[in-house]
Amino acid sequence: MPRTLNVTVAKVGGSLLKPGDVEKVLSKVIERHMVDDGKLILVVSAMKGVTDLLIKAYDEGKPHLIKDAIQPYLNEAYRFGLSKLGSLIEGVGERLETLINVREPWVRDNVVVHGELLSVMLIESILYNELGVDAGAVYDPGITTNEDWGKASVLGVSSHYVKHRLTWALSRRSIVVVPGFLGISLNGRLTSLGRGGSDYTASLIAAYINAPRLIFYTDVEGIMTGDPRIIGDAKVIPSLTHEEAYVASLTGAKKFHPGTFKPLIDSNVNVMVTNPWSSSGTSIISRCVNTPKLVSVSDVGSIGLINLKSGYAVTVVGCVMGLDEYRREVYLIMSSYDPVDVVNDTEGNAVSSIVKDQDEAVKLAKDLHKWVVSWIR
């Protein structure tokens, strides 16, 4: 597909949007963007912890949790003296407090995606009023879905709507801020794409408009050889193929939404995962680099690679895992932990061992990680 515009799509993760940090993060992202010239689509998530609060507020019917969820937005608005914005945010909060009493399936999604909508309001205001940037907001970028509440599927017509709306918006503004994580059904209801869904929004938009580059800004310097919360000496992986990144996302690496890398597989969008302050990161490329790349631990109930009811999957991801020589070494390490099953990804990008106990899974992951990093130069 020809490139129509020099547009960078940048997703700013909720992990970075902490109270007191928002302006600092935005300044850095804008400064980096100056190098690429061109236009910018900023896909934003809810501030850190806000989606969890909104979910809890609805599920437990607790209005005080709505107050907690909007508080970080109010604090930011008042910190910058944006009193009109503050009143608008308070109004949204009042509406949500009423809405959580309505026990209809569509209401939960409507409530839950409000973190992203509030982020768009706040970030557009900070960009425009504080940083003097020519920024505008598009609250509905055109991601159209079915009404599978909580994990809505994106419909093909989205491509047309997204191209149309964002091309129009970019003809008027240098930077367009859009919410991640949400869609609109054909009946006009707000829907949620599922946890981590802002990553998916960003990759859909980048693929639809054939953007030259897509950058995922997050709180780690890239996709790492292991979850840094479990593996203390995890390292940033310089590059992964689209397929490896896809399998890694299924196992929960960088808490990516499982749909994230699908729209990018046959695209020529340059993808990078990094931190705003880091000069390196992980590039997503087409060519296989011949090493295993990462190990992850996931609850088998939560991942799509495996068809079992309970247990933990310890997965080694790498485009070389289809090769006997690598698999043999991995099987050897896995077999010393008494696996319930060992599963090969049919495309040869991963091998998973299923173990019953979480501590056992972590021990096995640490052992496998030693083997994985021994390949990284």
Ligand SMILES: Nc1ncnc2c1ncn2[C@@H]1O[C@H](COP(=O)(O)OP(=O)(O)O)[C@@H](O)[C@H]1O
């Ligand atoms: N393999 C991995 N590489 C990098 N981060 C990982 C990995 N596995 C788990 N994580 C966790 O994912 C977190 C980033 O995901 P998340 O908090 O959803 O970020 P964001 O809000 O920026 O999308 C990291 O801080 C890290 O703790």
Ligand SMILES: N[C@@H](CC(=O)OP(=O)(O)O)C(=O)O
């Ligand atoms: N806020 C949503 C969507 C998302 O992608 O968030 P984050 O960028 O923080 O992973 C969630 O928490 O699931």
